[in-house]
Every structure is written in C-alpha cells, then in structure tokens.
Amino acid sequence: MPSRPARTGSPDAPAPAPDLRRAAARVLAANWTGASTVPSRTLYPHQWSWDSAFVAIGLRHLSAHRAQRELESLFAAQWADGRLPHIVFNPAVPADAYFPSPDFWRSSRAGRAAGAPTAPETSGIVQPPVHALAAWLVHGADPELSRRTGFLHRAYPRLTAWHDYLLTRRDLGGGGLAAAVHPWEPGTDNSPCWDRALARVTAAPPDTFRRADLDHGHPHDRPTDLDYGRYVRLAGDYRDAGYDDRAARPAFAVEDPCFNALLIAGEHALAAAARALGRDAAPHTARAAALTRALLTRLWDAEAGLFRVRDLGPDTLVGERAVTGLVPLLVPHLPPGVAHALRRTLAGPAFAAPATRLVPSYDLTGPAFDPQRYWRGPAWFNTAWLIHRGLRAHGFRPDADRLRHGFLAEARRSRFAEYVDPVTGAARGARHFSWTAALALDLLHAPAEVPRP
Secondary structure, X not given: OOOOOOOOOOOOOOOOHHHHHHHHHHHHHHOEOOOXXXXXXXXXXXXXXXXXXXXXXXXXXXXXXXXXXHHHHHHOOOOOOOOOOOEXXXXXXXXXXXXOOHHHHOHHHHOHHHOOOOOOOEOOOOOOOXXXXXXXXHHHHOHHHHHHHXXXXXXXXXXXXXXXXXXXXXXXXXXXXXXXXXXXXXXXXXXXXXXXXXXXXXXXXXXXXXXXXXXXXXXXXXXXXXXHHHHHHHHHHHHHOOOOOXXXXXXXXXXXXHHHHHHHHHHHHHHHHHHHOOOOOHHHHXXXXXXXXXXXXXXXXOOOOEEOOEEOOOOEEOOOOEHHHOXXXXXXXXXXXXXXXXXXXXXXXXXXXXXXXXXXXXXXXXXXXXXXOOOOOOEEHHHHHHHHHHHHHOOOHHHHHHHHHHHHHHHHHOOOOOEEOOOXXXXXXXXXXXXXXXXXXXXXXXXXXXXXX
C-alpha cells in the first residue's frame, strides 16, 4: 500500500498498548449483559450474531471462559434446522428499543416448522458465519480449559449443523455457494451492491413501522427510509413463509464473497477442531476446497481485481466494487495471482482512503460512494481485521503491519467508533462499539494463528 504522510492521530503514530488494552476491556465490560455482549448500549441493545463472534475473538485475551459463554449464549438460540439467527432478543429490553422487534419476527410461532426455539425470541435471518473461526480461536486461547468445560466438544456439532444449513438450504443458485435472502444477512446492510436487487422489492409503507435506529443514529449515517421499507418487506415476506427456505421465493437473493469466504475459513477451522477432537477432518477440508473452487468460478472478476456479488435474480455479477470483494484474502490456498491482484486493488485508488488506513466499504471512485452513510463508503474495523488476517496468511507482512497500526490508532482516536469517514477520518456511528474494542484487543496481541487443513 502507498505510504502517507503522518498527521495528528495518524495511523503511523504508535498506540500506547497498555492504555488501549485497558480502554478496550472497559468497553467490553460496559457492554456485557451477564450472558453476552451487546454491540452498543444505545443503537443495538440485543445480541447480534457475527458481533458476538468477533467479541469472543477479543475476549479470549481477557477471559477464555467468558469468550466461551459469549458463543454458547448464541448457540443456545440455534434453530433445529441449523441456522444461527442474526439477533437474539433480551426480554429485559423494552420492545420499542429496537425495530424490528420480537413482535415483528414472531420467531417462536412463525418459525416453529423451521425449528425456532420457544425461547428466547430471535430474528429469522442470519449473518456471516464467523463463528467456527471464533470458536477455534477461543479453544486455542486455553485448550486445557476448553477440554475441562467441554467447550469444543459442544460447539463442534452446533457449528457443523450451522454450516450444513448454509450449504444445503441456502445453495439457492445451485453453484455450491451460500446465498443471502436479505441485505442484513451479509452484514453490509445498505451496500450499493444490493441496490439493483433491492430495486425489484416493493417497500413496506412507511406508516407500518417506526425506525428506532434514528433515535440514536443520525439520518445521514443510516439507511434511507426507502431502503428500510424494502428491508421490512423482505423480512415480513420471509416470516410469512414460515422462514422456510424451500417454500419462500425470495425477491432478494445474492451470493456474497465475504459471506462465503468466512464459510470457507470456518470449514478450515472445523477441520482443525475435528482433528483436536479425534474426528475425521476430511469432510471439512473437502468442503473448503469445493467452496473455494465455487468462489473463484462464480464470483472472481480478474479484470476488476476483486470478487463481485452475484445477483441470483438475473444470475449475473453486480458491477459495484465493495470491501466484500476484498475479504476473500482471508481464504487459504487462493491462487497466487488472485491474492496478488487483491493486494494491488487494496493499494489502488478505489480503496486507498486519504484519511485512514482502514479500508473503505465501497469504491472511493464509485458512483454511489457516500463517506458517511453506513456501508456505502465508511471504513469499518471488522472488515479491516479480516483483511489484515488475509494479508498475513498470504505473506504480505508489511501491508498487514500497516493495516494493524492504522486499526489501533483509529480505534484509540475514535473512542472505539463503529466506523470512520474515509475522507475526513471523523468517527461515525456508535462509540464504544464492542467489536472495535474486541478486535483491537486481538491485534494488540501476537498475530492469531491460522487454522490449517
């Protein structure tokens, strides 16, 4: 990546590790509910699926036992069909604190045929599968504790069922990749990558719901009312189909590179877990290899130098370039030419942000770029962590080190913001955000081990 001049609060400035570590630990303590960690006490007052996985990755450096609890509280809400819901609702939180609320999702009733638990109430959609990687890293933080508590022994079948669900019921394109049926599922909620598919969705009328997110977030930072109405329509239609992936005919269905890259990383982690448990790792290594082939065949764009989203409506690649197409650096055994092309794209004008070493969520030169609005431009900490891990895995150590230093400096300067403006460096979204603090803790420690097949 090109060098940049140092500035006040620059990523080149060294982060005071002990102070940053204590500050990150305070954020996670403040957001702990007794069973799990909320992303933010204001904007996100329940448990979110991939947030908890990232939180556990950081918590393992403070308390492996608490990191285990973080994941197991999520596993307790797993549906019988294997899905891990994207929200687990805390019944102590007022119903109007977040929308869509438990009364909207009605998981215990509408999801009964799909195996939703009677309690707790959850959403019916999913989020990216970071969980197997997180569980393997948590196990590795204290293998003896994991053996005593039976953590990996219990987690392994849960995670295998979760991946089975994605690889069977969600292979909607028939090409071997998992599909998302709602823009919230890939985690990059309002990315321009979804615009074309969302344009086919009729929005729910604005008088049928109230946006609680605007009570705590600035409208310029959040998705538009039109997009939110489309999100509500998609979620309501899925609910009304009983959350049945066979019966539902989704108006929105995409294959996302980040989502599937995490599924591949998770299969490698499950292979490592299987070996640790004395089981056969071969099914997981075979699935990882098949997924990698499908990812390259269906989503790689050599001319653009990144992976693209596939819109399953017209069954074509989406033209927008976003961070989701760079996260597959995380995948082991990419062809060297692909890994080097991704590195060049990271360093190029589309993703080399002027004010931060974090990676913008969308092409800086793209027509839909917005430096403030959620996933339409701002630079996020969790995707930076994933890309850092990928750079290290493929031997791009100087690039990884620069990204690591930038991450830690931005986390300190922004007070663990949810994300930052890539043009000005201003902190945006929530402050004291849990995954920012947790992943800062992880980067303050020695580089995490990469599970090998």
